[in-house]
Amino acid sequence: MNLFSKPLKPSIPLSRSSAFTLLAAFLVLRSRVFTIPKDALARLKKVAGVNQNAAQELAEALQQVYTKEADGSKTLLVPYRNTVSKVNIQPTPTEKFESDAPYFPEIPPVSQTKPNVDSNFLRQLRAILFRIAFPKFRSKETFIVALHSFFLILRTVLSVGVARLDGIIVRDLVRADGKGFLKGLGLWFLLAIPSTYTNSMIRHLQAKLSLNLRTRLSRYINDLYLSSAPNLRYYRSDLDGIDQYVTADVDAWADALAGLYGNILKPSLDILLFTSQLSRTLGIRGTLLLFGNYYATVSILRAVTPAFGRLAAVEARLEGEYRAGMGRIGRESEEIAFYDGGAREKDILSRAYLRLIKHVNSIYKIRIAYEWTEDYVIKYMWSAAGYGLIAVPLLFTRTKRSLGVQTGAAAGEKPDDAVAGRTETYISNRRLLLSLADAGGRLMYAYKDLLELAGLTTRLYTLLSNLHNLQPLPPSSTDSEDVVELDHVHIGIPRPRGNNQDINIDGDGALGLDLQSSNETPALVKDLSLVLKEGEHLMITGSNGVGKSSVARVLSGLWPPQGVNSQVNRPSDKGRKGLFVVPQRAYMVAGSLLDQIIYPHSYAEFLESGKTLEDLMKILEMVYLAYLPEREGGWTTRKEWRDVLSGGEKQRMGMARVFYHRPKFAILDECTSAVSSDVEGRMYEHAKSLGITLITISLRPSLMKYHTNLLTLAGDGSGRWSLSRVGTAEELMGIDREVISLEAKLAEVGNWERRVKELDGLLSAQEPADDDTVIV
Numbered sequence: 001m002n003l004f005s006k007p008l009k010p011s012i013p014l015s016r017s018s019a020f021t022l023l024a025a026f027l028v029l030r031s032r033v034f035t036i037p038k039d040a041l042a043r044l045k046k047v048a049g050v051n052q053n054a055a056q057e058l059a060e061a062l063q064q065v066y067t068k069e070a071d072g073s074k075t076l077l078v079p080y081r082n083t084v085s086k087v088n089i090q091p092t093p094t095e096k097f098e099s100d101a102p103y104f105p106e107i108p109p110v111s112q113t114k115p116n117v118d119s120n121f122l123r124q125l126r127a128i129l130f131r132i133a134f135p136k137f138r139s140k141e142t143f144i145v146a147l148h149s150f151f152l153i154l155r156t157v158l159s160v161g162v163a164r165l166d167g168i169i170v171r172d173l174v175r176a177d178g179k180g181f182l183k184g185l186g187l188w189f190l191l192a193i194p195s196t197y198t199n200s201m202i203r204h205l206q207a208k209l210s211l212n213l214r215t216r217l218s219r220y221i222n223d224l225y226l227s228s229a230p231n232l233r234y235y236r237s238d239l240d241g242i243d244q245y246v247t248a249d250v251d252a253w254a255d256a257l258a259g260l261y262g263n264i265l266k267p268s269l270d271i272l273l274f275t276s277q278l279s280r281t282l283g284i285r286g287t288l289l290l291f292g293n294y295y296a297t298v299s300i301l302r303a304v305t306p307a308f309g310r311l312a313a314v315e316a317r318l319e320g321e322y323r324a325g326m327g328r329i330g331r332e333s334e335e336i337a338f339y340d341g342g343a344r345e346k347d348i349l350s351r352a353y354l355r356l357i358k359h360v361n362s363i364y365k366i367r368i369a370y371e372w373t374e375d376y377v378i379k380y381m382w383s384a385a386g387y388g389l390i391a392v393p394l395l396f397t398r399t400k401r402s403l404g405v406q407t408g409a410a411a412g413e414k415p416d417d418a419v420a421g422r423t424e425t426y427i428s429n430r431r432l433l434l435s436l437a438d439a440g441g442r443l444m445y446a447y448k449d450l451l452e453l454a455g456l457t458t459r460l461y462t463l464l465s466n467l468h469n470l471q472p473l474p475p476s477s478t479d480s481e482d483v484v485e486l487d488h489v490h491i492g493i494p495r496p497r498g499n500n501q502d503i504n505i506d507g508d509g510a511l512g513l514d515l516q517s518s519n520e521t522p523a524l525v526k527d528l529s530l531v532l533k534e535g536e537h538l539m540i541t542g543s544n545g546v547g548k549s550s551v552a553r554v555l556s557g558l559w560p561p562q563g564v565n566s567q568v569n570r571p572s573d574k575g576r577k578g579l580f581v582v583p584q585r586a587y588m589v590a591g592s593l594l595d596q597i598i599y600p601h602s603y604a605e606f607l608e609s610g611k612t613l614e615d616l617m618k619i620l621e622m623v624y625l626a627y628l629p630e631r632e633g634g635w636t637t638r639k640e641w642r643d644v645l646s647g648g649e650k651q652r653m654g655m656a657r658v659f660y661h662r663p664k665f666a667i668l669d670e671c672t673s674a675v676s677s678d679v680e681g682r683m684y685e686h687a688k689s690l691g692i693t694l695i696t697i698s699l700r701p702s703l704m705k706y707h708t709n710l711l712t713l714a715g716d717g718s719g720r721w722s723l724s725r726v727g728t729a730e731e732l733m734g735i736d737r738e739v740i741s742l743e744a745k746l747a748e749v750g751n752w753e754r755r756v757k758e759l760d761g762l763l764s765a766q767e768p769a770d771d772d773t774v775i776v
């Protein structure tokens with residue numbers, strides 16, 4: 001039966017109905033045919049020997065083992081339902097980032113932008129879509145979109161079929177044609193199978209598209225964000241609440257885009273097809289009225305649509321602030337508990353939450369007026385227009401004919417047939433119009449979704465633009481000789497991004513800062529020059545906040561060196577790691593006990609290095625943590641180590657990492673301040689015996705004896721410094737003795753002050769008597 005065009009034949013050709021039956025049977029059986037029962041699959045795998053090493057693979061997967069492929073990619077073993085799935089990860093090449101950067105120029109902060117559906121939005125969306133989400137025409141995502149589009153079109157075509165069939169069934173009913181009615185009903189059930197299957201496929205493909213887009217974006221952003229030196233974007237990005245951008249915003253954007261595609265394509269197709277179907281019966285006048293109706297609807301709704309894009313962007317930011325607050329409490333729970341700061345934290349969080357829900361509430365309120373107008377226009381105005389339009393063929397075209405039948409003017413046509421024909425037209429058109437109203441409604445909702453997508457696109461684009469516009473830090477020029485060298489370097493706090501007009505490139509290509517012409521804060525340390533060869537151990541000292549850690553930041557490449565013609569040389573990583581820094585705050589990585597020692601190595605790199613668990617045990621012995629594997633239940637135990645280990649234990653773990661990596665130079669930034677002096681001394685001696693050159697930042701004079709050079713930062717705001725050689729062990733003992741005697745003398749200062757006060761008291765007690773004497 002030709003369901004999609006009129007006139008409709010009463011009988012159903014056998015070939016079409018058998019085709020439908022076959023399609024239905026295929027769809028029902030599909031799941032049985034293509035889904036192999038799990039136990040059968042397991043048996044098959046066993047026969048094929050696939051599961052032989054499953055236990056070992058699972059253990060390796062839990063240890064985050066990956067294999068390096070020839071093309072530079074990694075195959076990760078991911079535990080999944082007691083099995084291991086292999087996921088190949090292709091890193092985004094640096095050239096790709098370089099070629100993408102011009103598409104993501106610097107933009108104003110997200111708080112200063114008003115996302116809207118305009119050329120700016122289209123430019124941003126195009127850049128994200130075609131540079132990241134769909135970089136190639138022939139990709140999995142393109143295939144999903146094509147399949148999704150196919151099912152969307154199929155759904156529209158089937159809807160027209162359903163509308164026509166609806167009319168036929170009612171027509172046969174009015175005609176009292178039992179056979180035709182039953183056939184129609186049978187066809188109805190058959191048509192329901194592809195229709196419902198199409199619906200679930202549309203939902204499935206939409207979810208799949210969203211997930212694929214999210215994966216592509218997440219991989220790209222993670223590769224960009226977690227970049228190693230000299231980019232260090234995760235360290236240098238100044239975007240507030242960046243975790244919200246990288247996680248929730250990417251997810252929301254992928255969802256919004258995948259949903260929007262269906263929400264725009266399907267109703268647009270519906271409107272096109274339904275309008276063309278309707279125009280056959282409505283004639284020119286009716287069709288024009290239909291378009292007039294569309295125009296009126298769009299004009300009214302555009303006028304009342306609020307700025308959903310900006311509202312969505314603000315909501316995402318507030319959500320991020322609230323999440324960040326919660327995360328901070330989780331991270332710093334012990335410190336907060338010591339201060340009993342729960343009530344204070346609750347106030348801070350409540351404030352963040354209130355700001356969020358106030359905003360969300362205001363969106364809901366704004367939506368009431370919008371949705372009220374929308375419902376009124378879409379449901380009632382469109383339905384009323386629909387009734388009017390249906391009346392056109394009934395009252396003007398066919399009325400005359402049917403009146404003729406009733407008056408006997410059109411002989412040869414039964415009155416029942418005429419009524420049945422009218423009913424069929426009415427039912428089909430009414431269903432088409434209802435679907436049309438529904439499509440119109442969805443298209444209007446899609447406009448709101450489009451505005452929300454604009455808000456999320458702005459946030460995503462802000463993230464990408466922020467990350468792309470962080471220029472790499474100046475590379476260190478490494479000599480063949482392994483030395484640490486600073487040459488005329490100003491150590492200063494880096495200027496915030498977007499204010500770097502004074503940064504210039506000097507003749508050697510090193511990035512410098514012209515302090516004469518700049519308006520930035522004065523350098524913490526000025527014109528610092530030093531050369532440190534292997535075996536020359538340096539201690540950096542000076543009072544708090546004077547810039548000791550900042551020197552380490554410049555040495556390790558976290559901060560750019562400032563000053564004209566300034567230069568930094570770092571030892572190369574050839575042979576073994578050149579420079580390794582143990583920071584002031586101990587850091588414990590998420591993972592096993594073993595992972596804590598080998599960080600930043602992965603388990604695979606540990607295996608590659610040829611070191612063994614015995615070696616690790618020896619290292620733990622050296623830092624007096626040999627009891628940990630047994631106490632914590634083995635090397636593979638995974639815990640929240642930040643909470644499990646004490647402050648001193650965490651610092652010793654930092655030293656264990658130094659012994660594991662055995663770098664040429666190690667910067668130890670007050671990383672043993674909580675370790676007892678005797679253990680600290682032994683660890684320093686051991687580090688030196690491994691051939692590690694130490695650069696220690698400390699306020700403890702007792703550590704001086706392990707070093708050959710002393711850099712003292714003045715700390716009087718002048719940026720002055722002095723570099724001296726530390727004497728022999730004999731001389732150092734002398735210094736130690738002098739320090740002890742001076743400390744003893746200083747301890748006496750309190751007593752002397754008390755005595756001076758007593759004497760002052762005695763003197764002042766005698767003074768009035770003298771005065772009296774004078775008066776008398």
Ligand SMILES: Nc1ncnc2c1ncn2[C@@H]1O[C@H](COP(=O)(O)OP(=O)(O)OP(=O)(O)O)[C@@H](O)[C@H]1O
Nearest residue numbers: 493524542543544545546547548549550551584670
């Ligand atoms: N990212 C930053 N932004 C702004 N100011 C900073 C930043 N990092 C450090 N500072 C400031 O620079 C100064 C020097 O900091 P630095 O960490 O180098 O001190 P320090 O000498 O190591 O102190 P301490 O002995 O207390 O560890 C401090 O006043 C600090 O507040």
